[in-house]
Amino acid sequence: MPAALVWFRNDLRLADNPALQAALETGFEPIPVYIPAPHEEGKWAPGAASNAWRHRSLKALSHDLHQRGSRLVVRQGDSSQVLRDLIVESGAQALFWNRKYEPATQPRDAAIKQALRAQGFEVRSCNATLLVEPWDVQTKAGGPYKVFTPFYRNVMASLRARALYDAPTSLPAVPDALKGEGIEMLGLAPRLTWDRGFWDTWTPGETGAHEALDVFIDGALRGYLDQRDLPDRVATSMLSPHLHFGEIAPWRVIAQLEGARTAKLDTDIDGFIRQLVWREFAYHLMHHFPQTVEENLNPRFDGFAWEPATPSKLQAWQRGMTGVPIVDAGMRELWHTGVMHNRVRMIVGSFLTKHLRMHWLEGARWFWDTLVDADLANNTLGWQWIGGTGADAAPYFRVFNPVTQAQKFDPQARYIGRWVPELEALPVKVRFAPWESPELLRQLAPSYPRQPIVDLVQGRQAALAAYAGTG
Template sequence: MSSALVWFRRDLRLADNPALQAALDAGHDVIPVYIHAPSEEGEWAPGAASNAWLHRSLAALDSDLRARGSHLVMRQGGSLAMLQSLLAETGAAAVFWNRRYEPAIQSRDTLLKRTLRGQGIQADSCNGSLLFEPWQLATQQGQPYKVFTPFWRNALTRWKVQPARDAPPGLSAPRVEGARLDTLGLAPKVRWDAGFWQHWQPGEAGAREALEVFIDGALAGYRQQRDLMDRVGTSLLSPHLHFGEIAPWRIVHALEAGRSAAADADIDAYLRELGWREFAHHLLHHFPATAGENLNPRFDRFAWATPSAASLQAWQRGRTGVPIVDAGLRELWHTGYMHNRVRMIVASYLCKHMRVHWREGARWFWDTLVDADLANNTMGWQWVAGTGADAAPYFRVFNPVTQSEKFDPQARYISRWVPELEALPLKARFAPWQHPHLLAEHAPDYPRVPLVDLAAGRDAALAAYRRTGAG
């Protein structure tokens, strides 16, 4: 029987895996392959938190394969060279993979496919991660969208979700071995990630469980509660989606199965969030330079401040003196994750109050988030900074005090991640610098004043934006 390599990348699952299914449908014995080649990611090689998750996700995938009589063949080195070596070792006639959309990876994959086909090897790629590929939706003028609402309206008119498919019950055993997982250097030598795994279970089983927990719990009331920080009001599926441990269409099918008059608004609200994920990939594909450059060139003239190393580190480590900002950054440091509403507040404080370039924040999130996705990360930071597609108006500056009072009204989120403030009266926990005697008595080690005064920072930011012509 003929064999084919199935090259796993950000599709670390056996169910709903179009590349795997295509190889099986073609009648091939499957040789599952993972190639570790971070240098091919360009300037966006995975960060430390992503690598820590990847280590565990690969272990879970290998375990799932072994339960079906197979195993994951892991190699390290140039992708083309490793694939060619494996083709020679195994006599495989084809290579199948699921597409990725990051600019450096798209360029590599195009060259790789052309080279393999030129050598007489069948090389086919599939859509394993999106409901709509970036080139499938365009304006009436044939241009890419830059605004979400018409993008999503068009998507809904063409809504046809592919069916969910279960994992194959058994697979043939590859007659080739690979590197041991621990030789890839993904797991940190110093276990700074230990706190992550109290919150997360990487792998396909963990993704399925997270979906079930969401449907049974936070989905009811999702539309109203997704912004509340003091509870689990979201799906927590973003890292599983990023690593391809679950397909977006499986999520859609699971949600649609629970449709009812009572659930419609919450389901539609969640599907809209999946739509933002689609929009982010649409933008990155059509505007690949935006991972490091403003989509709106008008903001190239913006007068960003040059932060000191000390002030930037204070922001990174949650020592700004603004409790909701510090809480979010400490949550990130300890769990590899940050609540979405808090991400916007944290980003606004950096870009607008501190007037630090959004690239600094994007880089920090890239290294510390377990769901660090280039498309989502880029779109989110440019949205807050006002420099990107569908961006927040330049004059929108999140007030972290009013935001925390509205979305964390009992300061539970703040108290959890900034526990030194828990002894303060509730009102004082939102803006402790306004209560200096209480702060000195109960939290003497917490910053006495914010890194940047909220009113002064806002005024300086608005003045700088107006000088660009934004106003």
């Protein structure tokens, strides 16, 4: 049988892998290939936390391939040249891959496809990432959406179930002559074990993704809508990094949710599917407005009066030492686990872009380096939304009050107590705004900042004044 290269990227799974399935169905013996090429990712090469996850996910994929009689061929270099070398060495007659949608990689992939097809080589790209392609959803006027709700309605009205494909039980052996590098040689894993806390929470790889989905359906799905905003408990799916690295297909997630549907779970399932469509919306925006990974979607804010990124204040925010407990709890959770609860992401983002009035890119870059689920589309959408500069960001002038947010969503201060343990000795009511009880703070939490790095009232007023100037 003829051979075909199957180029793995952010689709690190064997089940429901359209490129792999297409190669098999068209009669090719697949040769799995991985090419780390961060220099081709533009300004958004993967961050340290993403690389730590990718290291383990690649090892999991390699193990799964070995179990089926195949192996992953890893080569470093320019993607185009590595693929050409592999085609010559393997005698492959076709190349299959699953699409990436980032502004830097789309033109690269298009150029590779065009060049190889011009030489008569078969090249096919597939969709392994999204429920719908970004270009398949249009407004009635034929343009892209900038508001989520009509986008959501359009997607749901046209959404059709996709076929599910279990991982092949066996795969053809890759010829011994086709050499590759060891995953350990890629330098993705941290030299120092600063990521050790991640793996108390996460299991990268396809098996870990399916286990996370099963755990969610059996547990947190019940009451999801009521509890998803409460950071002191596991009330979300924990699927975001698995989806980003393509360890599970979004359509399989929906299929399993639908299989668990009962009258009692209807609203929770529908609420979670709505969150999946937010992910689709992020990719829709990134495809149609690729400049927004660096620039405001709304040009009204191009002249906005951002404050300079004062190193001391930015570092205090990054390290969870702002003096605002819910903000510090979120930033410390991020550092320890590689993730942050979504409600808290909004709070810390609002604090940075509104109270400190630093450019949303400062936050986007930090999240990019520290999140295991760092996804360019989602990261851009989230930071532009909270900064007021992006799609569906009304009211753009909303400023989250971190104290009242903590009181509402962490009423017993358990989340604060977990991640800011120096405040545990304080009475619960004091933990939300400890600077208001200076003597207790001095006596019971002497290592915690005496005051926030910005006065919350003054910071809010300054933000509103700056937003008033955008009109």
